[in-house]
Amino acid sequence: MHIHLNGRLTEVDKAAVSPLDRGFTLGDGLFETVAIRGGAPRFLDAHLGRLFAGLETIGITAPWPGAAIAEAVAEVIAANGVDEGVARITVTRGRAPRGLAPSPESRPTLTVTAAAMAPRRAPTALVVVAGTRRNEWSPLSRIKSLCYLDGILALDEAQRRGADDGLMLNTRGQVAEATAANLFAVLDGVALTPPVTDGALPGVMRAAVLARTESHERSITLSDLETASEIFLTNSLGIRPVVSLDGKPVGGEKPGPLATALIEALA
Amino acid sequence: MHIHLNGRLTEVDKAAVSPLDRGFTLGDGLFETVAIRGGAPRFLDAHLGRLFAGLETIGITAPWPGAAIAEAVAEVIAANGVDEGVARITVTRGRAPRGLAPSPESRPTLTVTAAAMAPRRAPTALVVVAGTRRNEWSPLSRIKSLCYLDGILALDEAQRRGADDGLMLNTRGQVAEATAANLFAVLDGVALTPPVTDGALPGVMRAAVLARTESHERSITLSDLETASEIFLTNSLGIRPVVSLDGKPVGGEKPGPLATALIEALA
Numbered sequence: 001m002h003i004h005l006n007g008r009l010t011e012v013d014k015a016a017v018s019p020l021d022r023g024f025t026l027g028d029g030l031f032e033t034v035a036i037r038g039g040a041p042r043f044l045d046a047h048l049g050r051l052f053a054g055l056e057t058i059g060i061t062a063p064w065p066g067a068a069i070a071e072a073v074a075e076v077i078a079a080n081g082v083d084e085g086v087a088r089i090t091v092t093r094g095r096a097p098r099g100l101a102p103s104p105e106s107r108p109t110l111t112v113t114a115a116a117m118a119p120r121r122a123p124t125a126l127v128v129v130a131g132t133r134r135n136e137w138s139p140l141s142r143i144k145s146l147c148y149l150d151g152i153l154a155l156d157e158a159q160r161r162g163a164d165d166g167l168m169l170n171t172r173g174q175v176a177e178a179t180a181a182n183l184f185a186v187l188d189g190v191a192l193t194p195p196v197t198d199g200a201l202p203g204v205m206r207a208a209v210l211a212r213t214e215s216h217e218r219s220i221t222l223s224d225l226e227t228a229s230e231i232f233l234t235n236s237l238g239i240r241p242v243v244s245l246d247g248k249p250v251g252g253e254k255p256g257p258l259a260t261a262l263i264e265a266l267a
Numbered sequence: 268m269h270i271h272l273n274g275r276l277t278e279v280d281k282a283a284v285s286p287l288d289r290g291f292t293l294g295d296g297l298f299e300t301v302a303i304r305g306g307a308p309r310f311l312d313a314h315l316g317r318l319f320a321g322l323e324t325i326g327i328t329a330p331w332p333g334a335a336i337a338e339a340v341a342e343v344i345a346a347n348g349v350d351e352g353v354a355r356i357t358v359t360r361g362r363a364p365r366g367l368a369p370s371p372e373s374r375p376t377l378t379v380t381a382a383a384m385a386p387r388r389a390p391t392a393l394v395v396v397a398g399t400r401r402n403e404w405s406p407l408s409r410i411k412s413l414c415y416l417d418g419i420l421a422l423d424e425a426q427r428r429g430a431d432d433g434l435m436l437n438t439r440g441q442v443a444e445a446t447a448a449n450l451f452a453v454l455d456g457v458a459l460t461p462p463v464t465d466g467a468l469p470g471v472m473r474a475a476v477l478a479r480t481e482s483h484e485r486s487i488t489l490s491d492l493e494t495a496s497e498i499f500l501t502n503s504l505g506i507r508p509v510v511s512l513d514g515k516p517v518g519g520e521k522p523g524p525l526a527t528a529l530i531e532a533l534a
Contacts, residue, residue, distance in 0.1 A: 016283030
């Protein structure tokens, strides 16, 4: 497997980051997960736009233009011969001495990887995560930061409980998103998804669904979900119909019409 | 500078972690910051106890006993000739393929560093952080995880506003802690500190202060702080008297008697 590290394509086993890199020591960075379809990155402009906006939020000045990152993505896809799969772009603040305050001398680290992977379209059993919640008070809930341990714990809980994914609430107890995907629920015939101010990441596939359907943003409660005719999860890697929530059937336990149409059109 | 990486002491510029290490890709790990006084680590047993408890919380099985980590700390201190300073122990889940779910084949990564540094005892101007809050709903608020970007943003905001550190509230608006230190406030003659259920990390120095003084845990509001005769911050690296909060003087703008006594005794 080949990786792009700071402008150089190399064998992943020979690629090294410093143990003093703030990505490693403090989760101080961002990433993007980009679908690869027919050997090309999907929605790459949207991903790069979100990446650069997020870097501005956390005060990292990327020394590479978007075009250089796009070139690195293309090179990694070609080097690994990926036709259908996923690329990951990671940017950290780079190596620095200890302490929380960034060093003006740090130079950001960029890595790009690519791996084969089938689109995620499988019917999904979802459970409401009890062990942690998304923090809608934090800007981190609206950027794709390296600080992903809450999502790791939430997915682990869901899988231990026999489900495929976990539904995370925000600190007010409203629906935020799944562990690495946005949620849409069809309520009274209208597809709704929580606003980012409720702790939902502004997902690239979420934006594509909002743009192509009669859906809109609205806060969603667990009671709302009990009456949903259809629930589905979206992220860059696919659209997954939810067939059960906390063990109770959703939408007759089979993929609903909107999710089915969207998988056909987008995922 | 020398670093201990997976059992081997090496020059830090030659030390390499994989860009696929989950510490780097997902903030999937923990760390401890240990004071070095007279060339020896301070409260090391307490730090190792918290580290292993945290690893259990996030489901990482450390392949090294505490004694091996303690030996690595001693070796790093000696190799870098540190008499007064700070050691950092970092444990991650190790290298894994992409995705949130851990790989059973991952082997944890351990790094230990040491650097000279004076104890932190300086009078501190504190401001209430507006941009983010601690998430008392998450187990991460009670372990010292690598996911530190909220603290980085909070410190950056505080310093931009001309202060030395930021006071972070929890999602209910109660006092949680500073960006990397616990807070104590003397109210009606009694020293109080927020319980860990309010989003405070169970700090090692915090525990030492609770054990040696008439202090106890109680939720603290911002209104409480307005009436405090004394406020101070504690972490493993020192005890800092707070002399102002949001620009208003605290304790006559000079270190209070309890903080002064605790600095003498502990920090």
